[in-house]
Amino acid sequence: MSDSSIRSRAATLALMFLVLFALILVPWGLRRQDLTETQKSRFASGPVLSLGAESKPLARIDQESIRVAVTGLQKQLDLSIDGPYQFRPVGSSKVLSRGDKLAATTVTATGSGLKIGKIEYAITRLEIVPSQSPSVWINGHEYRGTVRFFRQQGGSIRAINVLPIAEYLASVVDSEMPTSFGVEARKAQAIVARTYALDVLRSGEGNAEFDLFASTSSQKYLGFQYRDGSRRLAGESEASRQIVRDTTGIVAMFQGRLFRTYYSAVCGGQTTRGTAVFSDAVSALKSVSCEYCREAKLYRWESELPKAVVSDKLKEHFRGEGKSFDRLLSMKLASGQSNSGLEVPEFEVRDGKRSHRISAATLRRLLPPGKVYSPFFTVTENSDKLQFSGRGHGHAAGLCQWGARGQGLAGKTAYEIVRYYYTGAKLVQLQ
Ligand SMILES: [Zn+2]
Structure with a gap:
């Protein structure tokens, strides 16, 4: 047999392999791309994924809608x-x-x-x-x-x-965390935001019409860009798109499953046990100490409100619960401690005749914005004023965003950061 006939046989064989390969793999690939009915109805039938020049292909999970x-x-x-x-x-x-x-x-x-x-x-x-x-x-x-x-x-x-x-996450990363927080903190943010979103999708708990809110009720999502007065501000950037590409498909898993990766802005020194705040929190959301958020403005905070303002808010709140309440006489910590990460403190509030218990988280929601930044505070009375002294910003369960910044700047990787705040979590790359 001549060299050329061997080569031609080899070429024929290679061609056969290619055909076989195409027959087996292409339909399989298409099957894998086939969407379920519910996903189909959700899938945008118009625009294609456009995260710009791609250094590596995006995981299929990131292309779901x-x-x-x-x-x-x-x-x-x-x-x-x-x-x-x-x-x-x-x-x-x-x-x-x-x-x-x-x-x-x-x-x-x-x-x-x-x-x-x-x-x-x-x-x-x-x-x-x-x-x-x-x-x-x-x-x-x-x-x-x-x-x-x-x-x-x-x-x-x-x-x-x-x-x-992927496009949603590119905006969540920039909406939730500025570039100045560093690449590793922002990668951790992308992983945690992806996990949160996918867990909501997989749980099927979402509304029939939508999965997530664009606010901190779920995760902050500003979109591609937005107007602020006469200015146009970016809701995502090449840097945030790169973060999504670099972490494509990566999620945190606990005991082999996705979980609700709650996170907050500043824990103020100690994160909160997840179940103290959310009934569906898994045990990976343990209370861990975190001094990495020390540079946050709200690591510690002080504020005050006229007693009469607090009194009116309490009256309104208890009326809504079918209870009566007159003028606030005193307010003191009844359970929990402002520096504990195991439970959310409760306060006892008294008027002249009765006393009620109220969670510090409810108080925070009730009081005028920009006064009480977290449920972890103490109250002192000063004539007709109440003075609040607290730590952190937000519920403090799960990843601390300012803490992630501190850890990133201290040389920790995104994976280390995520595992720090979700004890026992494993990082997995979904396809
Ligand atoms: Zn922290």
Whole structure:
């Protein structure tokens, strides 16, 4: 047999292998890409994933879509679209209307449907599918992906942004943590935010229409960019997109499962045991000491409020609970300690006749904003004023964001940071 015939046999064999490879692997690949019915209806049928030049391919999990409620229930929303678009009923490819761009207009509810500008649509669930992403502006924020409007009973509307998880995370990283916190802290933030989002998705606990809120009720998500007065500010950056690419698919797991990776801004020296704050917290959210957040402005804080203001708020609160309460006479710690990470303190409040117990977390919610930053504080009375002295910002369960910054600057890696705040957690890269 001549060399050339061996080569040609080898080439034929190689070709056969290639064909076989294509026959076996391509359909398998397609099967893997096949989406379930529910995912299909959620999947943005328009824009493609656009995180820019990719140094490595994104994990498939990061390309799944997520539905984020970007507004509350409102009577009217502001809308504009910077490029070509289609309006479709949610879950359908039928085109109701199309245009090259849409100047600033409003979305309102009609008796039974939705109205965009002057045009009425006899449906309660409408989706904007733009041909370029980002291009849809809602209430001063521009979003990647598609936007859905859901008309609720009573005539209010909510806007839901549907986009790939990677694009969502690129904005969460910048929305939750500034660049000055350093790359490792921000990678830890990306991992924790991805885990949180995927755990909500997998648990199926989400609303029928959306998975997460765009606020700190879930995770802060500002979108691609937003207006602040006459300025336009970025909601994501090349740096945050790079963080998402570098951590693609990476999540924290505890006992082989995703879990709710709660996190807060500043723990103030000691994180809180997760179950003290959230009924669904897993035991990985232990109370750990954290001196890494020392440089945060709210590591320690002092504030004061007129007793009369606190009194009125308490009265209102107890009335809502069907209890009466007159003028506040005294307020003292009844259980827990402001420096303990095991429980959220409770206060005893007295008027002339009765006393009630109230959780420091409830007090924090009740009192005017910008006064009480966490449930970990003590109160002293000073004539007609109450003086608060506390530590940290937020509930202090799970990762401490300022602590992550401190650890990153001290040379810890993102993985070490995540494992520090979620005891026993393992980091896994999902495909
Ligand atoms: Zn801390």
